[in-house]
Structure formats: structure tokens, C-alpha cells
Amino acid sequence: MDIAARGVSRRFGSVQALAEVTLAIRSGEFVTLIGPSGCGKTTLLKIIGGLVAADTGEILIGGRRVAGPGRERSMVFQDFALLPWATVKRNVEFGLLLAGVGREEREAAALRYIAKVGLAGFEDAYPGQLSGGMQQRVGLARALAVNPAILLMDEPFASIDEQTRRLFQDDLLALWSDERKTVVFVTHSMEEAIYLSDRVIVLSPRPGRVHEVLDVALPRPRDAADVRASVEFTRLVDGLWKILRKLQ
Amino acid sequence: MGASERRLVLGFRVASLVAFLLLWEWAARARISFNFPGPWPTVLALLDLVRGGGLLSATATSALSLALGFGTALIVGIPLGLVMGVVRPVGRVARVYCDLLIALPTAALIPLVILTFGINVVSSAAIVFVFSAPFIIMNAYGGVRDVRPRLVEMARSFNVSPLRLFTLIVVPSALPMILSGVRYGLSRAFVGLIIAELLLSPFGLGRLIMVSRSMFEHDRMFAAVLWTVLLAVGALALVSRLETRLMRWRT
Amino acid sequence: MSERSFAESDSGLAGLVAIGGLALVWETVGRLGISLFVPPLSGVVVVWWGLLTDGTLLGAARSSLLSLVKGFVPAACLGVALGLAMGRFRTVRLFFDGYVNTLMSAPLSALVPVLIALFGIRDTVVAATVFMFSFFVIVVNTVTGVRGTERSLIEMARMFGAGEIGLFRRIYLPSALPAVLLGLRLGAVQAVKGMVVGEMLISLIGLGERLIYYGNTFLITHLYAVILSVLLIAVLTSGAAQALDRALVRWK
Numbered sequence: 113m114d115i116a117a118r119g120v121s122r123r124f125g126s127v128q129a130l131a132e133v134t135l136a137i138r139s140g141e142f143v144t145l146i147g148p149s150g151c152g153k154t155t156l157l158k159i160i161g162g163l164v165a166a167d168t169g170e171i172l173i174g175g176r177r178v179a180g181p182g183r184e185r186s187m188v189f190q191d192f193a194l195l196p197w198a199t200v201k202r203n204v205e206f207g208l209l210l211a212g213v214g215r216e217e218r219e220a221a222a223l224r225y226i227a228k229v230g231l232a233g234f235e236d237a238y239p240g241q242l243s244g245g246m247q248q249r250v251g252l253a254r255a256l257a258v259n260p261a262i263l264l265m266d267e268p269f270a271s272i273d274e275q276t277r278r279l280f281q282d283d284l285l286a287l288w289s290d291e292r293k294t295v296v297f298v299t300h301s302m303e304e305a306i307y308l309s310d311r312v313i314v315l316s317p318r319p320g321r322v323h324e325v326l327d328v329a330l331p332r333p334r335d336a337a338d339v340r341a342s343v344e345f346t347r348l349v350d351g352l353w354k355i356l357r358k359l360q
Numbered sequence: 361m362g363a364s365e366r367r368l369v370l371g372f373r374v375a376s377l378v379a380f381l382l383l384w385e386w387a388a389r390a391r392i393s394f395n396f397p398g399p400w401p402t403v404l405a406l407l408d409l410v411r412g413g414g415l416l417s418a419t420a421t422s423a424l425s426l427a428l429g430f431g432t433a434l435i436v437g438i439p440l441g442l443v444m445g446v447v448r449p450v451g452r453v454a455r456v457y458c459d460l461l462i463a464l465p466t467a468a469l470i471p472l473v474i475l476t477f478g479i480n481v482v483s484s485a486a487i488v489f490v491f492s493a494p495f496i497i498m499n500a501y502g503g504v505r506d507v508r509p510r511l512v513e514m515a516r517s518f519n520v521s522p523l524r525l526f527t528l529i530v531v532p533s534a535l536p537m538i539l540s541g542v543r544y545g546l547s548r549a550f551v552g553l554i555i556a557e558l559l560l561s562p563f564g565l566g567r568l569i570m571v572s573r574s575m576f577e578h579d580r581m582f583a584a585v586l587w588t589v590l591l592a593v594g595a596l597a598l599v600s601r602l603e604t605r606l607m608r609w610r611t
Numbered sequence: 612m613s614e615r616s617f618a619e620s621d622s623g624l625a626g627l628v629a630i631g632g633l634a635l636v637w638e639t640v641g642r643l644g645i646s647l648f649v650p651p652l653s654g655v656v657v658v659w660w661g662l663l664t665d666g667t668l669l670g671a672a673r674s675s676l677l678s679l680v681k682g683f684v685p686a687a688c689l690g691v692a693l694g695l696a697m698g699r700f701r702t703v704r705l706f707f708d709g710y711v712n713t714l715m716s717a718p719l720s721a722l723v724p725v726l727i728a729l730f731g732i733r734d735t736v737v738a739a740t741v742f743m744f745s746f747f748v749i750v751v752n753t754v755t756g757v758r759g760t761e762r763s764l765i766e767m768a769r770m771f772g773a774g775e776i777g778l779f780r781r782i783y784l785p786s787a788l789p790a791v792l793l794g795l796r797l798g799a800v801q802a803v804k805g806m807v808v809g810e811m812l813i814s815l816i817g818l819g820e821r822l823i824y825y826g827n828t829f830l831i832t833h834l835y836a837v838i839l840s841v842l843l844i845a846v847l848t849s850g851a852a853q854a855l856d857r858a859l860v861r862w863k
Contacts, residue, residue: 161517181519193514197532197609207518209528238609258518372705380710396728449625456629460842463800463849465807467720467819468841471826472834476648547716554718555808559823565721573724581724588721593713 113184113261113294114139115160119169121319122155128319129155132169135313135322139174139261140292144305144312146352148359152320153298154266160296161187161264173262183211186260190267192247194239200226200250201235207258225253228287245276256287262294270300281308282335289333302356306348307334314352316359324355397579406583414568415587422553422564425481429488430549437493437545438538441500445534446526451501458501461494467555474560484556484563491552492545499541503534536610539603546599550592565591650832659836667821668840675806675817675844678734682741683802687795690746694753694794699783704754711754715747719805723812734816737809744805745798752794756787789860796852803845818844 115137122130129152137143145153158164160171162181170177173184186207194203204222213221226235229249239247248268255263269277285308288295299305305312309328316323328348330339339345381399388398397405409415444451470487477483507530515529557566565588572581634652641651662668697704697711722743726736760783768782810819818841825834 163513163517181517183519187517189510189514191510193510195511195532197535210515210518210520210524240609369705372702373709376706376709452625453629456626457633463845464842465804465845467804467808467811468822468838470811471822472648472838475826475829475831550718551720555720558720558723558812569721569724573728578728581728585721585725589717592718596716
């Protein structure tokens with residue numbers, strides 16, 4: 113499903129977080145939002161997700177205006193946002209429960225996605241018993257279980273160590289190419305942005321605006337070991353860094 | 361903790377207990393004061409009380425006051441605390457009353473309660489209520505107030521209804537604090553119960569303690585005191601066990 | 612129980628509304644004569660003023676506060692000392708923590724008759740009750756403070772050659788100070804409670820004795836006046852402890 117933002121603005125108190133942001137994301141595209149602190153990338157993500165209202169402008173999902181959260185959009189959080197008192201299975205079922213899915217169907221879907229993110233066998237574990245990487249997999253499974261057309265990810269790998277993060281990135285790409293959802297990904301990491309996306313949208317800070325859009329023409333699948341070492345990859349990352357450096 | 365470590369800890373606890381008993385025995389022998397019973401006479405007196413001295417009926421009376429007062433505190437307090445947490449203005453005002461009741465030496469209210477309700481079970485139940493309710497209320501309130509905003513946000517991203525937000529997120533999130541409030545409230549309930557009965561006198565374990573003292577039957581008094589303290593400690597340990605059982609997900 | 616200070620209200624406005632509202636309701640209910648046991652607030656204030664000026668309150672309060680100090684100061688000194696020892700040395704902790712933890716939540720008032728048996732019906736019992744009520748809270752909080760010292764700070768100090776005393780002075784004590792002060796604050800509140808309970812049970816001196824007396828003689832307005840005085844002392848003690856806390860721990 114495609115996403116369009118038209119003239120979106122948002123202020124918090126005296127701070128103008130976003131000003132007249134307009135962009136379009138094609139269905140099935142993997143897009144990253146990146147920019148210095150204060151550029152409003154998380155705010156924009158939450159507006160797309162329907163958690164925060166825009167002061168001006170509109171968000172169109174699949175051509176229709178949206179005002180709040182919806183089943184077609186699902187979110188993954190940086191600090192995982194898992195219910196500590198519930199098992200992995202119950203956590204993954206959460207979105208389905210709220211959507212009114214019946215118990216058997218819910219359970220089956222949950223088990224399926226738990227296996228998909230590589231956590232088979234941990235269905236009855238509690239989040240407190242899992243590592244950060246595993247907890248985020250649960251968060252991802254929960255987001256995928258409701259079968260959204262759009263996946264919104266707010267720096268999902270920021271709290272995870274680098275080695276686990278690289279494996280995770282490849283797993284995410286594998287899952288994505290499997291079901292071709294539209295993904296909007298927020299990150300601070302330039303390598304991550306280039307490695308994962310089709311396009312990188314750079315936002316400038318105070319107020320947040322679309323500063324530049326980079327096309328990432330690297331071949332897919334990206335998990336081939338050469339991509340990170342390739343000249344093209346390094347050039348793109350360096351180009352992105354030059355843009356960001358001027359914005360600091 | 362390895363097996364040998366466990367044995368060491370156990371050894372220490374046993375040594376500690378033995379030291380205490382020896383100290384007690386020495387105090388009795390050294391005749392610190394008039395008729396200060398040692399451990400053995402206390403135990404004998406305890407058995408005596410159980411058999412025919414009315415320990416069990418006194419315990420039953422005390423338990424009744426405790427159940428009435430503490431039960432009411434739970435039934436009234438927990439929902440009230442939850443409401444206070446959800447309806448913030450109510451919470452901000454009502455907590456002032458709880459803060460005052462917590463700061464006040466609640467025993468000071470006992471003569472007032474006795475005057476109002478008379479010398480009966482209702483009085484001691486009311487005192488138990490006043491001792492325990494503020495903590496139960498404040499803990500339920502705090503539990504609701506301290507729900508992680510991120511979890512609320514996550515639920516909203518799945519388009520949750522306000523009712524479900526309350527039952528699926530707020531209540532489970534507040535449960536640890538509610539339970540610890542219940543546990544602390546119970547310890548306060550015992551405190552209130554005993555003070556009330558020591559002062560009210562016609563009733564329960566407190567009466568037994570005071571009567572024994574006034575008749576200088578110090579061994580009986582010690583026995584009753586020991587029994588009371590053990591009872592309270594036992595009840596609290598049970599609640600603690602329950603709490604751990606319910607909070608299995610806590611690492 | 613959460614150890615945050617419940618006495619710190621979110622907003623002063625809420626406090627004013629709450630207390631103002633209570634005063635209003637109290638006065639109205641009293642004036643309407645709804646219950647024999649709820650005299651109007653104005654009546655209570657008048658009696659309170661009378662008791663203050665004729666010396667009853669001050670005399671009783673002086674006696675009470677004397678017992679409070681006689682009980683709290685030893686409890687604070689011994690409590691912190693034991694807490695430090697228990698926090699630092701595992702053997703000491705294993706020996707004592709059974710008692711400390713159980714006695715902290717046990718109905719200590721049940722032990723007051725034992726104190727009476729020990730000391731007789733005298734004011735020493737009140738000081739002993741104050742000691743008992745406050746001691747364990749102080750110990751437990753001190754232990755928590757010492758044990759919560761960051762491992763990395765200890766290791767760092769050791770690397771720079773700090774000995775046992777140096778460690779105590781420069782690492783353990785400053786690190787544990789917030790918890791110790793919290794324990795002293797909670798202990799002060801408990802001490803006031805112990806003071807009232809002790810006095811009521813021996814019924815001989817102080818504000819507690821006044822409570823029993825006015826209760827027995829059905830002088831309800833006087834009873835309220837003394838209750839308010841006790842509340843005032845409790846709130847002032849807690850406030851003083853809090854101010855001390857804030858003054859000493861500015862790095863928090």
C-alpha cells in the first residue's frame with residue numbers, strides 16, 4: 113500500500129517539529145527516514161502511524177485520508193514495548209486480540225510468526241528472560257502477525273549490539289522480500305539506511321523538512337557479502353554523510 | 361547459590377536463633393526485672409494457653425476484626441486507588457488525605473473511634489481499616505500512575521479501546537504495586553489490630569496480653585506476645601509467597 | 612511499599628483544594644450537629660488555642676518530644692552503625708537480617724507490654740518504644756544503601772590503593788547517604804508513631820496520655836485538638852527530615 117504525506121506540519125509547544133512535509137512512498141518500497149536529532153523523523157513516523165495528529169496537511173494511505181491508527185499499519189518500537197507480564201506467545205497475539213481475531217486463529221498466527229522470526233521454542237518464555245535482540249524479534253513478530261500492508265519501524269535496532277544487529281538486518285530484509293510490505297524505517301545509522309533501503313529521505317532539523325532524497329540503486333538481495341564491501345556502497349554512505357554533516 | 365553456600369547461610373541463621381535464645385535465657389536468669397520468664401517457661405505457658413487458656417478463641421476474635429477491617433480496606437481501597445489514578449484531578453486531591461493519614465500516628469485516632477463506635481468488633485475493625493486503607497489506596501494509585509507510557513503508545517498503535525487499555529495494560533501493569541500495597545497494608549492492619557486491642561482490652565489477643573500483664577502472669581504474657589508476633593509474621597510470609605507466585609514474570 | 616515520599620504532592624493547588632474542602636465540610640457538618648462525634652472545626656480551633664495557652668499542650672508536648680529524642684537518637688546511631696556493618700560484611704548480615712526484616716513489618720506494639728514488664732510503667736518505656744519503632748527501618752535502608760554501591764566505584768578506588776577505612780569514607784558512605792537519609796526520614800515518622808503508641812499504652816505522660824484521658828472523659832473537642840497537635844508534630848518532623856535530606860544530598 114502506498115503512503116502520501118501532503119503539507120504535514122506539527123508543533124509541540126514552541127518547537128516546530130515538522131513544517132510542510134510532503135513525500136510519497138510507493139507500495140512495497142523500503143524507505144528510511146534519517147536526519148540529525150530534532151529533525152522530526154520519529155514524529156513523522158508517528159503521524160503516519162496515526163498516533164500523533166498533524167496540525168496541518170494530511171496523510172493518505174492507499175489514496176484514503178487517515179486520522180488514527182489502523183490495521184493496515186503496524187509499528188515496531190526502539191525499546192520493544194513488550195508486556196513484561198505476558199509470555200512471548202501472548203505478546204505476539206496482542207495485536208490480533210485487539211483486532212478481534214478468535215482464539216484458535218490468533219494462536220496459530222502467533223506460532224507461525226514466532227517461528228518466522230526464529231524464536232520457535234520460546235513461546236512460553238517471558239520478556240525478562242530474553243536478550244534485547246530476542247525481545248525485538250518478538251516485537252517484530254507482533255507487528256507482522258496482524259498482516260499489515262505497512263510496517264513502521266522506529267530505530268528498532270538501536271538498543272541491540274552491532275553483531276546481532278547485522279544478522280537482524282538480513283533477517284528483516286528476508287522477511288520483507290517474502291511479503292513485500294511497505295516499510296518506513298527510522299534510523300541514525302547511515303550504513304543501516306543505505307544497506308536496507310530503496311530510498312533514503314533526509315530530513316533537516318528545526319523545523320523538520322524534506323531536505324534531500326537519495327536513490328539507493330544497489331542490487332537485491334543485499335545480504336550477499338559483497339554489498340557492504342562494494343565501492344558503490346561506500347560511495348553512497350559517504351555521500352549520505354556529506355549531506356548529513358552539513359545539516360549538523 | 362550452591363549447596364555448600366546454602367548450608368552456610370542456614371548455619372548462620374541457626375546460630376543467630378540459638379544466640380537469641382541464649383540471650384533470652386540469660387536475661388531471665390539474671391533477674392533483669394520482676395518475673396522475667398525465660399524461653400522454656402514461655403513455651404509451657406503457650407501450650408497451656410492453647411489447651412485451656414483461651415488462646416484460640418482470642419485468636420478467632422482478633423482474626424474476625426482483622427478480616428472485617430482489612431477486607432473492607434481491600435474492597436474499598438483498591439478500586440478507589442484505581443479510580444484516582446485514572447481520573448487525575450480526583451487523584452491529586454484525594455492523595456492529600458491519604459498522605460495525611462499516612463503521616464499521622466494513626467493510634468491517635470483510636471480513642472475517637474472507640475468513642476464513636478463503642479467497645480466492640482466494629483471499633484477494632486474500623487481501626488484496622490484506618491491503619492491499612494491509606495497504603496492500599498496509595499499503592500493502587502501509584503501503580504496506575506506509573507504505567508509505562510510506551511506500553512500505552514504501543515496499544516494505541518493497535519487501535520485499542522479505552523476499556524481494553526485499562527484491562528489489558530493498566531491493571532496488569534499496576535498489579536505488582538497493588539500487591540505490595542496489599543502486603544504492606546496487611547502488616548499495618550496487624551499493627552492497628554494489636555494497638556486497638558491492647559487499648560480496648562475486652563477483646564482478642566490484645567486483651568489476653570494486657571490481662572496476663574496486669575495479673576503479673578508474665579510467662580503467659582510473653583507466650584501471648586510471641587504467638588501474636590509469629591501469627592503476624594506468618595500471615596505476611598504467606599502473602600509474600602502469593603505475591604511471588606503471581607509475579608512469576610519478574611526476573 | 613514504594614519508598615518515594617508520598618508527602619510530595621504533585622501540585623500545591625490540589626493540596627489547598629483538599630484541605631480547604633475538608634475544612635469546609637468539617638465546619639458545616641459540625642455546625643449542623645449531624646453527629647455528636649463531629650464538633651465544628653472552629654470549636655476545635657478555639658479549644659486548641661485554649662490548651663496551648665494554658666500550658667497543657669506545651670507540657671505534654673515537651674514530655675513527648677523528650678521521649679522522642681531519647682528514643683530516636685540511639686536508634687539512629689545504632690541503626691546506621693548496624694546497617695553499615697551488615698551492608699559491608701556478609702557474615703554480619705546473615706546473622707542479623709532474619710530479625711531485622713521480620714521485625715520491621717511485625718506489630719511491634721505487641722512488644723510494648725514486654726517493655727512494661729522490663730521497665731515498669733515509666734517514661735523509659737516510651738523512649739524504648741520510639742527506639743523499637745524507628746530502629747529497624749533505619750537499619751534496612753542503610754543496608755540497602757551500602758549494598759547498592761556501584762561495583763565499578765569500589766574497583767576504581769581499590770586500583771588507586773584505597774584501604775578499608777578509605778573505602779568506607781570515600782566510597783561507601785557518600786554512595787549510601789541518600790538511602791541512609793531516607794531511612795532516617797522514615798525512621799523519624801515511625802518514631803513519632805512509636806511515641807504516641809507508647810504513651811497511650813502506659814497512659815502516664817505526654818500527648819498520648821492526653822488522648823486517652825480526653826477519650827475516657829468524653830471531651831471530644833479536646834480530643835480533636837490533641838489529634839491535630841499530634842498531626843502537626845508528625846508533619847513537622849517529616850518536613851524537617853525532608854529538608855535535611857535535600858540539604859545534604861545536593862548531587863542527586
